[in-house]
Every structure is written in structure tokens, then in C-alpha cells.
Amino acid sequence: MQPHDDHPHVPGPSLWPVGFAVGVVVLMIGLIVSWWIAGLGAIVALVFGFLWVRDLTVGTPLTHTPEVPPESPTGAAVPANVGAAAMAPASLSEERYPRSKFLEASTLGLGAVIGGIVTVPALGFMVGPPFLKQGQKERRLGPLSDFPEGRYVVATYTADPTQGVVSRRTAYVRANGLLDGQPSFSIISNHCAHLGCPVQPNGPLDQQNKKQHGEVTLIPTISIAGFGCPCHGGQYDTEGNRTSGPPVRALDRYSFAIRDGDLYIGTPFSVSHVEGTGKDATIHKWTFAYPGEHVDGLESWLYPIQPPH
């Protein structure tokens, strides 16, 4: 045994954590600035982290098994935490499984069962609903004639009438003319791909031609240069591609359907980027993800599983 083993088990002083902290800071800065700096920070953090851990383990006798004095004159000098010696009965003449032990275990076990019966449904009630019965229902936006070709229309609608004003949404709808004999539309979500603020069209609105169909409001734009976010300055072109600022991908889009000459807005999906414009565009489509999440590239590995949206 070590002398003075009653001393508090604190590691000796070490300077390595300072280097480790510097490495982590450089790594964080690198994530914003450049991959090279991030890699450098990671290496520094790893090296100093290794030195720190080595310092801790070398300084204290972690690797050295404590010797335990024999419990009884006849017992073998086996460490108390190893093998069957830890559970060896003190005496065989005693009851093998005393009544007090049974009562103790059954009280605790019964308590755990009752606690589980009460807690599990309550926890499920708290955690379950946000992930169940999600998904968007189709909403009617208006007749096709309300969407002039080549111009965005600001469509404001109620996604779920039972919830009222809190589910008011805005989408930017542009008719692209006919593609293979079918009408083509670009429907862009107004949720900024940075942190979800509402992007605004960069250009004037044609308030004279505003139309109201029930709770759906349609206001055509006159000529817009793209979309901009008022919160942190993210900018997008007319296809929703990010042009500057903090967003990590292009603006989300919606699927659409046409029935009886009316345009219906469908489910949202995420877009990494769009090549080309209008009906000839190639849309790189991904499953819906929250703002700020990369949908392609290395960073998308950070979000391997999406909850049911």
C-alpha cells in the first residue's frame, strides 16, 4: 500500500490542459474560418489531451492493483473487487438468502415497477406527440390564372385551420410556364436556411393586384432580385440559391399539385442548390431538414437521422 493513502485523490498540477483548451478554441474558430485551422486545432487538442491523460494516469497508481489484507485468517489474499471472493458468504451456517434481503429487494423492486408504470406513460405523453402525426396537409392557394408567368407571388395561408393564426405560413410561388405540356411551378419557403427567420422578396410588391381567397392572400411581386433575411443578412437569388451571408444551403421548396384548375401547396423538402433557372432548373432535392443543417457534403454527416417531419 502507498503511504498516506488517505490523502484526497486529486491529480497533481499539470499545464497540459492549457494546451488542450487552446487546441479546442482553435478547432472551434477553424470550423467557422477554414478547415486547415480546424485540423490544426484538432491535432493540438489531441496531442495535449494525450499528454494530459498520460499525466493523470502516470501520476496516480491507476494501473496498480491495491493489495487488500486477507479478510479472515483462512481466506486467500484476493483483491476484494475481483472474482468470487467479492461475493463469498461470510459463513455457510447462516441463511443463504435471508428474509430481510428478500423484503428489501421486493420493496425496491415493487417501488421501481410502480414508478415505471406511472412515469413511462407520462414521459411518452411529453416526448411522443412532437414526433407523431406530423406532416403537412395540402392547402389550396388559388386558380392558376392568379399566378402570372415568371413573377413570384407572395402566398400567405393557414396550414392548419384548427390551430388558427399560429399556423399562418408564407410561400413564394412562381409560374414557370409549361414543361412537357404540364404547368411548372417554383414554390419557395420563406424559412431562411440559416435559422428560420422569414426571408423577404428583394423588390416591390404589386399591392393593387392583391387577391384574397378565403384566408389565402396572394400578392404579386413586380420585379425582385432575390430574397433577403432581415435577421442575420442571408441573401438568396431568385431560385433560392444562397448568394451571401450565413445560410448553409438554398431555400426549402414545396411540392405542388394541380386539381380542377387550382394550385395546391404540398409538403416541404430541402434543397442544397439549384442549377439553371425556371422550368429548366435542376433542383438538388433532399428530405426536409431544419434550418442551419447541411443536407450535403461532409457536414451533413452530423445529422444522420431526421425525426419524422
Place this chain on the structure above:
Amino acid sequence: MTTTRRPPTRNEQLQQTILYPVDWLEERSGLVGGIRYFLFRKVPGDINWFQTLGSATLTAFIVQALTGSILAMYYKPDPNSAYPSIQHITNDVFAGWLVRGMHRWGASVFIILMFLHMGRVFLFGAYKYPRELNWIIGVLLLAMGLGEGFTGYLLPWDQTAYWATVVGINLNGTAPFLGPFIAQFLQGGTYINADTLPRFYAIHMLLIPGAIFALIGLHLYLVIRLGVTSPPWSKEAAGTGTMIPSQNGGRRGLTRPSTRRRSP
């Protein structure tokens, strides 16, 4: 029995009568002694005003709990009536502006005091052995306090509150791996919906305060059990008077002697 007892004077009789309820309570519960033990502990002689930051933080939290409970009597956590009820509290209810102001500014005071208290503990080295666990509990309390700030910010349900919460939830959503699940759990669905506000309200006024009360209890238990640290400049530092140098040259009771530099 032949002992003669002096009849109690009028003054003593009066004192006994007044203190009777306290004696009754003490005899049956020991609470009076317990409170005296809690409040009138021995502390190092050279502590200073910096050591009151913890109890100041506790006071700020109690103010938040009281004003919050009273605000809950008038506030309506429903998307259609939350903002009107806030206007009602501020403009119509007697002293509503004052209580709401206390809660709104007291929140900042609470957060600032938590950080000052944390800084004091750090600079005085009061987080060191054997008080590491109390530092960890303090960090949890800090996280809970910031959670109170985040969930409380939505409750006025005005434009600032709404969009700040959208940004805050989506910030949570960008956390690796679990982020999207945390965001969806917080807002109660894929988008902010009619359930989000009551959800934040329940978290703000029941879940997190309950956790804070429990953690404060643990925090104070450890403060009482371990005592208050002397300031670093103290000449009466713990163990100085009876210090016996250990054989390895280390200071007894403060560090474990390192075996690293003693290779043969």
C-alpha cells in the same frame, strides 16, 4: 421534595408565554435548532462581501419564483390570449407593471449574479477538493437558469419573443446528431404550433423551477457540510496551524504526492 422554587417574575412569565409556541415547535421538530445551525454557522474570519454573491443569487431566484407565481394568476398561455393577457397585466391590473417588471428585470439580475458567483468561486479557488461536486451542481444550476431565460422569453408572445424563439429552437436544431430531435421536442412538432406556447410555459414554470429547487437544496447541503472556503490571501488557510509536512514533501490534505518525478 424540599427544594424551594422562587416564583417566576412577571417578566419571566411574559417571556415564557411569548416563546411558548417556539418551544412547542422546537420540542417536537428540532426545526428552530436546525435553522440556527443553518444560519449561524462558523465561517472563516477573513471572508468578505464577495462571499455573499451566492446568497444574493438565491434571493434573486426566490424573487423570480414569487413574482412568477403571482404573474401566473393573470397570464394565459394560449396563442390567442397570451399577448392580450400580458397587456392586461401591464396596463390594467393593480401593480401589474411592477410585478412584471420585477420578473423581467429580475431574470437578468439572476443570470448576472449567477455568473458573478461563479467567477468568485473560480477566482477564490473554491471549486477545488473537496468542493468539486458543488461546482458541478452549480454548472447544472447555470444551465437551468439559462433554460429559464430561453423559455420565459417566448411567453410575452410578441414579434421579438416569437422570432427570437424561432432562432433559438433552430440553433438547438443545428446541434450534431440529436439536434433535430431536440428542436422538434422543444416546439412540439415540425413547426411552432398551438402547443408550443403552453409547452414552454409548463417547462418555464414547473419543470425547470422544480429542478432548480432540488439542485439548490443539494448545493446548500454541500455548502453546510463542507463549510466556506477561506479567501486565497487568507493567513488562516485551512490546515495551516496544524500542518505536518508529509514524508513526500507534499502539503498534507491538499495534494496527492506525485510519484512521477521520483524515478530512481
